[in-house]
Amino acid sequence: MDSNQQDLLRRAGGEKLNASIAFxxxxxxxxxxxxxxxxxxxxxxxxxxxxxxxxxxxxDHPISNGAExxxxxxxxxxxxxxxTRILKRDKHFWLTDTVSMEALLLKWPAALEDxxxxxxxxxxxxxxxxxxxxxxxxxxxAPNSDREVRVKLWNLSRGGAGFVTPLNSTLMALPxxxxxxxxxxxxxxRLEIPAKLVSNRIPSGNTLKFGVQFNAETNAWPSxxxxxxxxxxxxxxxxEELRNKARMAAKAS
Numbered sequence: 574m575d576s577n578q579q580d581l582l583r584r585a586g587g588e589k590l591n592a593s594i595a596f597x598x599x600x601x602x603x604x605x606x607x608x609x610x611x612x613x614x615x616x617x618x619x620x621x622x623x624x625x626x627x628x629x630x631x632x633d634h635p636i637s638n639g640a641e642x643x644x645x646x647x648x649x650x651x652x653x654x655x656x657t658r659i660l661k662r663d664k665h666f667w668l669t670d671t672v673s674m675e676a677l678l679l680k681w682p683a684a685l686e687d688x689x690x691x692x693x694x695x696x697x698x699x700x701x702x703x704x705x706x707x708x709x710x711x712x713x714x715a716p717n718s719d720r721e722v723r724v725k726l727w728n729l730s731r732g733g734a735g736f737v738t739p740l741n742s743t744l745m746a747l748p749x750x751x752x753x754x755x756x757x758x759x760x761x762x763r764l765e766i767p768a769k770l771v772s773n774r775i776p777s778g779n780t781l782k783f784g785v786q787f788n789a790e791t792n793a794w795p796s797x798x799x800x801x802x803x804x805x806x807x808x809x810x811x812x813e814e815l816r817n818k819a820r821m822a823a824k825a826s
Contacts, residue, residue: 574684591774594677607623642657655683662678695729704757707724708785709756710753753767753785
């Protein structure tokens with residue numbers, strides 16, 4: 574890892590950023606949310622992280638066996654990821670002289686990688702887009718009381734979307750692959766698109782961010798959904814292009 578990446582990772586630990594930790598067990602992939610706590614001292618550098626999910630019993634086995642994991646997090650406007658290994662699990666880690674908690678020690682990684690894996694460019698929604706959004710859990714196991722998730726559209730592409738919603742422990746614990754129907758209303762048009770959860774994270778203390786991937790089988794979408802999505806994404810793209818031109822003009826003046 575070069576010195577610039579080392580500095581970035583040290584800052585992430587110092588800023589106590591939230592991150593997502595993913596690992597594969599023998600039967601299916603698992604994921605949970607963590608918060609960076611502090612760096613461990615030399616000569617064995619690493620990063621201490623606090624598990625944030627309430628239900629962690631499923632992860633006891635892989636964690637205790639030093640699983641190979643992938644960590645992803647956002648720093649500023651950049652998404653990063655790195656592969657590492659869980660060196661230690663301490664159920665009574667002392668963050669300060671008076672504060673203790675459960676924590677994981679992550680081995681210092683060999684390198685940081687670009688965490689952006691999307692096949693399509695996502696355009697920000699913006700507060701002035703007048704787009705309303707809602708997620709409806711489509712799993713037959715989802716309780717009726719938890720099916721509807723009121724959200725705000727954060728960004729949008731032809732392949733997926735990002736949303737924000739007030740922090741909710743039930744939603745935070747949903748696994749990748751959880752099926753949703755994405756409902757978007759704009760200019761009197763209502764689009765309903767089948768999708769699945771690909772990530773969720775906590776960018777701040779009381780907010781949860783969702784990332785969903787739309788069903789690639791567009792012939793299974795309701796009538797008009799694909800055309801409506803393409804129109805909306807094109808509108809977002811044109812607006813972002815105008816904003817970039819305005820920003821460049823402002824810098825040049």
